Amino acid sequence: MTAEAAFADMAPPRPPAFPLGASVVVSALLHVGLVGALLFGTSIFHPAPLLQPQTIHVKLARIGTPRDKRLLPRRPDEPSSRAAAPIPLSASHAVEVASTHHPKLTAKQSKSPEDQLRNALAKLKQQVDDQTGDPNGFQTGTDDVTEGDLYNARVVDRIRRFYQVPNTISQAECAKLTADVEISLAADGTILDQKTQASSGNRLFDRAIEDAVKKCRALPAPPPAVAQQWRDGVVLEFVCGKM
Amino acid sequence: MRALPFLAAAGATLAASVALAGPPKLVISGANFQPYPLAVAPLSPLPGAGEAATEIYQTLANDLAVSGLFDPNVLDPKGYLADPHEPMTVDGIHFQRWTDVGAEGLVKGQVRIAGGEAVADFYLFDVLAREQQIHKSYAAPVAGARRLAHRFADDLVQYFTQEPGPFESEIAFVKDVGRQTKEIFVSDWDGANQRQITHGGQLNLLPSWAPDGRGVGYTSYRLGHPDLWETFLPSLQAKVISTRGDLETGIAFSPDGRRIAFAMAQEDNDQIYELDLAGGAAKRMTDSYGIDASPTWSPDGKQLAFVSQREGSPQIYVMNADGSSPRRLTYQGNYNQTPRWSPRGDLIAFTARDERAVFDLFTVNVQTGQVQRITQDQGQNSDPSWSPNGRLLVFVSTRTGKSELWVTTPDGNSQHPITHGGGYSMPAWGPSYRK
Numbered sequence: 001m002t003a004e005a006a007f008a009d010m011a012p013p014r015p016p017a018f019p020l021g022a023s024v025v026v027s028a029l030l031h032v033g034l035v036g037a038l039l040f041g042t043s044i045f046h047p048a049p050l051l052q053p054q055t056i057h058v059k060l061a062r063i064g065t066p067r068d069k070r071l072l073p074r075r076p077d078e079p080s081s082r083a084a085a086p087i088p089l090s091a092s093h094a095v096e097v098a099s100t101h102h103p104k105l106t107a108k109q110s111k112s113p114e115d116q117l118r119n120a121l122a123k124l125k126q127q128v129d130d131q132t133g134d135p136n137g138f139q140t141g142t143d144d145v146t147e148g149d150l151y152n153a154r155v156v157d158r159i160r161r162f163y164q165v166p167n168t169i170s171q172a173e174c175a176k177l178t179a180d181v182e183i184s185l186a187a188d189g190t191i192l193d194q195k196t197q198a199s200s201g202n203r204l205f206d207r208a209i210e211d212a213v214k215k216c217r218a219l220p221a222p223p224p225a226v227a228q229q230w231r232d233g234v235v236l237e238f239v240c241g242k243m
Numbered sequence: 244m245r246a247l248p249f250l251a252a253a254g255a256t257l258a259a260s261v262a263l264a265g266p267p268k269l270v271i272s273g274a275n276f277q278p279y280p281l282a283v284a285p286l287s288p289l290p291g292a293g294e295a296a297t298e299i300y301q302t303l304a305n306d307l308a309v310s311g312l313f314d315p316n317v318l319d320p321k322g323y324l325a326d327p328h329e330p331m332t333v334d335g336i337h338f339q340r341w342t343d344v345g346a347e348g349l350v351k352g353q354v355r356i357a358g359g360e361a362v363a364d365f366y367l368f369d370v371l372a373r374e375q376q377i378h379k380s381y382a383a384p385v386a387g388a389r390r391l392a393h394r395f396a397d398d399l400v401q402y403f404t405q406e407p408g409p410f411e412s413e414i415a416f417v418k419d420v421g422r423q424t425k426e427i428f429v430s431d432w433d434g435a436n437q438r439q440i441t442h443g444g445q446l447n448l449l450p451s452w453a454p455d456g457r458g459v460g461y462t463s464y465r466l467g468h469p470d471l472w473e474t475f476l477p478s479l480q481a482k483v484i485s486t487r488g489d490l491e492t493g494i495a496f497s498p499d500g501r502r503i504a505f506a507m508a509q510e511d512n513d514q515i516y517e518l519d520l521a522g523g524a525a526k527r528m529t530d531s532y533g534i535d536a537s538p539t540w541s542p543d544g545k546q547l548a549f550v551s552q553r554e555g556s557p558q559i560y561v562m563n564a565d566g567s568s569p570r571r572l573t574y575q576g577n578y579n580q581t582p583r584w585s586p587r588g589d590l591i592a593f594t595a596r597d598e599r600a601v602f603d604l605f606t607v608n609v610q611t612g613q614v615q616r617i618t619q620d621q622g623q624n625s626d627p628s629w630s631p632n633g634r635l636l637v638f639v640s641t642r643t644g645k646s647e648l649w650v651t652t653p654d655g656n657s658q659h660p661i662t663h664g665g666g667y668s669m670p671a672w673g674p675s676y677r678k
Binding site: 069070071072073074075152155156159160163164165166167168169170173174180182204207208229232233234235236237238239240241242243 | 266267268269270271272273274275276277278279311312313371400403404405406574575576595597598603605614615616619655
């Protein structure tokens with residue numbers, strides 16, 4: 001050992017080759033890289049999610065068989081004790097999910113991400129079918145109607161919710177009753193004005209349809225193409241019976 | 244293209260209207276029906292008329308509740324605190340209070356005793372329009388004060404429906420009065436004021452009203468075998484109509500009151516016969532190997548419905564009044580009986596035993612054959628009979644454990660008992676007439 005080396009051993013320690021800040025940055029970069037590698041690896045070794053549109057056919061099957069037509073009918077309003085009994089509805093019984101890849105799936109079989117996605121879609125479909133629907137939607141769909149027709153139907157749909165007449169009006173008289181009410185709308189759907197154009201001759205019926213319009217308060221905002229038409233006035237012809 | 248019926252209709256109507264340069268038109272059809280929100284304030288009694296006022300009010304409230312026309316939540320006096328001192332005039336009534344409880348119509352009244360009679364003034368107000376619609380004043384002996392309620396209830400039904408009300412009519416029915424003894428009784432439609440009209444001490448069954456309400460026909464064993472009899476009202480004089488066959492049952496007067504249809508067994512073969520009450524021989528209307536029974540006339544008198552076993556099980560059939568063109572009407576169930584043709588002509592009510600071996604009430608549409616259930620899961624229910632305006636049915640039910648008479652709307656949504664104590668059967672709702 002030289003005297004210089006011995007002296008060096010006795011000297012105070014040198015400062016580190018890299019400053020502390022640089023070490024922290026390097027460490028952070030290494031962690032980011034490690035996490036990225038893990039994520040990338042996961043995507044390699046697992047199937048990619050379904051990104052392309054693929055039709056999944058969902059069929060709802062109600063448990064049981066239709067009532068024998070030779071039997072006398074039952075009333076829909078079963079006693080509360082019976083009505084409260086839950087209808088068994090499980091993925092394996094009530095919802096049959098069918099596709100070209102998976103003719104029939106059960107809860108136990110659906111473990112892969114693809115299966116989970118299919119199951120989730122099936123459940124979503126079931127939930128949608130169980131609901132009464134979007135208050136502004138239509139059961140039969142809207143894929144082949146114009147914007148104006150669509151709006152008209154939305155107006156009819158909304159007013160019909162409030163279209164209630166007293167049952168003191170007999171079915172026979174109801175079949176004869178019609179009345180016209182003209183309304184005008186603001187651009188936001190607010191009913192600006194309503195007036196009876198043609199009375200039915202039945203005071204209770206006339207009042208019922210006036211109430212139906214009033215209870216709406218506002219209708220959906222008309223699309224620009226028909227907004228002026230609705231501002232100028234549209235006649236609502238109320239027919240008591242079914243057409 | 245997917246079906247969008249109302250949408251297409253609306254669109255078509257709109258387009259047509261635009262073409263005519265008038266305001267566009269949207270068609271909204273298919274109204275939803277709901278009971279009319281009518282409130283009935285307790286009647287105000289003048290001094291000495293408290294008991295009569297209470298009886299009239301309770302009778303009126305019951306009539307309106309059973310009618311099925313009015314909202315029971317608004318009819319229920321627990322839903323509001325009526326000011327007993329509120330006047331009977333438009334200017335004095337606090338209409339906003341009645342609006343707040345959901346009423347659109349308001350009945351008020353006052354009862355007083357004058358000259359030994361109960362005098363009732365009834366008013367109907369339109370709460371929203373704040374107008375008086377009806378004012379009626381009636382008088383009756385104090386003992387029959389409840390009749391005033393029935394009369395005003397009929398007025399209300401007439402006002403709201405433009406049809407006569409059923410509340411002044413009566414019902415006939417069979418009641419057990421002793422061992423092996425059943426007698427015919429008559430009462431107000433709600434089971435009150437019961438009067439026994441047969442006193443044979445035997446079996447008296449299957450009452451049926453003459454269309455003018457002045458007599459009740461029935462099957463009686465008072466001569467030792469089942470014959471057809473009629474008791475006239477109010478004299479209670481009875482006379483035999485027919486003693487021809489081994490068993491005569493199910494008398495039904497034609498709507499004009501000149502003929503009767505009935506079932507008669509000869510040599511163990513029950514068939515439908517028709518008899519002119521002015522005289523003559525009974526004419527056989529059916530000819531089948533199975534039992535034919537329980538005839539009921541269509542309201543125009545041109546057809547008869549009846550029960551027949553000609554195809555195995557008892558089913559409802561319809562034929563012309565001369566016996567021609569019989570056709571089977573019911574194909575559901577295997578034990579259908581007691582048909583009763585609605586005064587409106589469109590429906591026939593009947594009793595049927597379902598697959599659970601329970602008897603319930605049903606209706607069948609005469610034109611379409613569509614069967615609808617009225618009662619369900621509430622004991623045994625049988626023997627329907629229509630009110631004269633066709634808006635109600637009286638029937639027998641064992642849901643309380645005893646055989647009682649009940650009244651229901653044809654849709655079965657409003658059912659009320661009208662008797663208590665048991666032993667009631669075979670009701671027949673009488674015609675509408677004013678005493």
